[in-house]
Amino acid sequence: MANTPGAKKAVRKIARRTEVNKSRRSRVRTYLRMFEEAISAGDAGKARAAFIEAQSEVMRAVSRGVIHKNTGSRKVSRLAAQLKKLSAA
Structure with a gap:
């Protein structure tokens, strides 16, 4: 358990950061799922648009760490x- 004020603050910061990262990871998964659905439907145009969005989201997650x-x-x-x-095909 955190005893010092600095350690307690670090625990609070980690909790906030975890929530933000969780939401960003969820957003990436959503775009990946949209791409998978377009691929399984066999629609090349829709898949291409979904690919561009998914690629953008993945790289945004990379840049945010x-x-x-x-x-x-x-x-x-x-x-x-x-x-x-x-x-x-």
Whole structure:
């Protein structure tokens, strides 16, 4: 348990930051799900629009420090591969 005033303040800050990061992570997952739904529907135009939005959200999360840079790049790369596969079909 936190005893010093500084440690207690750190606990409060961590709790606030956790809430913010949780909401940002949820937002990213929402956009990823929208892309997955567009891919499964087979609509290339809708999937392309969803890809652009999902890519933007993932990179925004990377810049805010919610997810690691390499993780974001990997996710975007896999989304692009799915989109390319759909467009080729």
